[in-house]
Amino acid sequence: MREVFNAAARRVPAWSVYLAGVLPCIWIVYGLNTGGAGPDPVRALETQLGLWALKFLIASLAITPLRWAGINLLKFRRAIGLVAFFYISLHLTTWVALDLGFRWGQIGADLYKRPYIIVGMIGFLTTLPLAITSNNAAIRRLGAVMWRRLHKLAYVAAMAGTIHYVMIGKVWKAESLIYLAIVILLLAARAFRALRQAQQPA
Amino acid sequence: MPFESPLRWSDVTPKAAFLNRRAVIAGAGALAFAPRIAVALGSVSKYSTDAEPTSREDITSYNNYYEFGFDKSEPAALSGGLKTSPWSIVIDGLVDKPGTYDIADVIKDQPLEERIYRFRCVEAWAMVVPWQGFELAGLLAKIGVQPSARFVAFETLVRPEEMPGQKSDFIEWPYREGLRLDEAMNPLTILATGLYGEPMPNQNGAPIRLVVPWKYGFKSIKSIVRISLTAEQPKTTWNMLQPGEYGFYANVNPEVDHPRWSQASERPIGGGLFAGRVDSVKFNGYGEQVASLYASQDLAQDF
Numbered sequence: 273m274r275e276v277f278n279a280a281a282r283r284v285p286a287w288s289v290y291l292a293g294v295l296p297c298i299w300i301v302y303g304l305n306t307g308g309a310g311p312d313p314v315r316a317l318e319t320q321l322g323l324w325a326l327k328f329l330i331a332s333l334a335i336t337p338l339r340w341a342g343i344n345l346l347k348f349r350r351a352i353g354l355v356a357f358f359y360i361s362l363h364l365t366t367w368v369a370l371d372l373g374f375r376w377g378q379i380g381a382d383l384y385k386r387p388y389i390i391v392g393m394i395g396f397l398t399t400l401p402l403a404i405t406s407n408n409a410a411i412r413r414l415g416a417v418m419w420r421r422l423h424k425l426a427y428v429a430a431m432a433g434t435i436h437y438v439m440i441g442k443v444w445k446a447e448s449l450i451y452l453a454i455v456i457l458l459l460a461a462r463a464f465r466a467l468r469q470a471q472q473p474a
Numbered sequence: 475m476p477f478e479s480p481l482r483w484s485d486v487t488p489k490a491a492f493l494n495r496r497a498v499i500a501g502a503g504a505l506a507f508a509p510r511i512a513v514a515l516g517s518v519s520k521y522s523t524d525a526e527p528t529s530r531e532d533i534t535s536y537n538n539y540y541e542f543g544f545d546k547s548e549p550a551a552l553s554g555g556l557k558t559s560p561w562s563i564v565i566d567g568l569v570d571k572p573g574t575y576d577i578a579d580v581i582k583d584q585p586l587e588e589r590i591y592r593f594r595c596v597e598a599w600a601m602v603v604p605w606q607g608f609e610l611a612g613l614l615a616k617i618g619v620q621p622s623a624r625f626v627a628f629e630t631l632v633r634p635e636e637m638p639g640q641k642s643d644f645i646e647w648p649y650r651e652g653l654r655l656d657e658a659m660n661p662l663t664i665l666a667t668g669l670y671g672e673p674m675p676n677q678n679g680a681p682i683r684l685v686v687p688w689k690y691g692f693k694s695i696k697s698i699v700r701i702s703l704t705a706e707q708p709k710t711t712w713n714m715l716q717p718g719e720y721g722f723y724a725n726v727n728p729e730v731d732h733p734r735w736s737q738a739s740e741r742p743i744g745g746g747l748f749a750g751r752v753d754s755v756k757f758n759g760y761g762e763q764v765a766s767l768y769a770s771q772d773l774a775q776d777f
Contacts, residue, residue: 304747310547311532312599313747371741373750378736388734439734442597443544443644443715 293355395432570618606668
């Protein structure tokens with residue numbers, strides 16, 4: 273079963289992730305143009321872009337645990353991560369341009385005073401070096417060990433992103449808590465495995 | 475794209491005449507059998523803004539009414555089963571004539587007026603709403619407020635079988651709100667029974683709701699079933715939930731931020747993707763009428 277799945281995955285080119293990745297974006301823009309986004313399209317756009325960023329971040333973090341289970345999707349991880357970065361950037365741009373309308377004073381104050389904005393910005397900043405080094409040349413330059421260490425920032429990005437989402441709510445929203453729980457689970461699985469491997473006699 | 479009319483709402487003047495004509499045609503007999511609450515439209519109030527009202531579509535589909543769910547689209551989708559007739563309101567506490575009043579008796583003799591008010595949500599979005607209603611002060615005068623009363627407390631209906639959001643106990647139902655007596659007596663404070671010249675839609679707080687235009691929207695409690703005059707400051711729902719974020723006064727105030735977001739500006743609803751923001755105004759622009767109520771208060775403290 274796993275073999276069949278892996279064989280099928282091998283035949284799918286990695287670039288198809290980019291194609292699939294822009295589909296939600298097209299869907300969102302379509303919704304905006306047909307009034308499907310409702311009376312507050314800016315908030316809808318912001319929310320949708322942020323949620324898709326989180327979905328792709330989570331997908332990228334799921335690749336490794338899936339490999340432990342014998343499912344190999346590693347070749348898609350770079351594309352998934354870059355698509356996540358694409359949505360994070362659009363989300364941030366929407367906030368700056370459409371939501372806050374380039375009110376730099378208020379944006380500056382938010383970045384300084386609002387914990388959820390600060391956490392969100394930390395998330396964005398951690399994804400910057402990840403996006404920049406998501407290419408073969410960067411891996412060669414950094415060396416595999418260093419590169420792998422740097423890309424552990426993805427854990428910070430996913431935690432920051434989901435905490436940012438939880439903090440925005442006027443109330444504790446079940447949906448935001450589910451996102452956070454999934455990220456915690458994916459990170460805890462890694463910690464658990466590392467711990468167990470450390471305990472095993474060499 | 476939404477239909478945009480070059481006409482302003484204020485251009486639609488002869489509403490009163492129109493309604494009077496209809497009333498004559500319908501005749502007193504027909505009206506007597508109609509259990510609906512009449513929504514007469516008076517002349518243009520001096521308290522109305524001349525800002526263009528938000529579309530009826532947006533006002534009735536973008537609601538915070540947690541009795542019907544947390545999403546803003548849920549009240550419109552899920553409030554259809556709410557029965558607003560018969561409807562009575564318990565008026566009690568420090569009043570001369572306590573009792574359970576049928577809504578028709580509450581409204582009787584109160585001059586209905588159209589009030590086009592700015593509406594500012596604590597979440598930093600805003601609308602302009604053409605309400606129909608009457609001044610709360612008129613009702614309080616009829617009921618008789620005793621000298622020891624200092625606050626007015628309000629409660630929303632609790633009926634989980636018709637209000638699906640009430641099956642969640644995240645809020646301690648009923649939804650509660652309150653005003654200081656001088657705020658309640660201010661002529662801007664109305665009990666609204668209509669919207670855009672029609673009976674109040676369920677998702678907007680049918681059949682009768684409070685509107686306090688210089689305060690954040692959550693103060694304007696919906697579907698009221700109880701009004702109590704008290705000596706002590708009443709408990710209010712959002713303040714009970716998160717006292718550090720939502721105060722009893724909740725006056726619109728760009729100088730005092732919500733702990734988690736700025737109140738300096740607001741997003742007008744209905745402007746589309748590129749409408750941007752406008753600066754928020756202290757007391758939502760009603761400072762001339764209400765600033766004096768708070769002359770001796772530090773509003774950063776009494777937020």
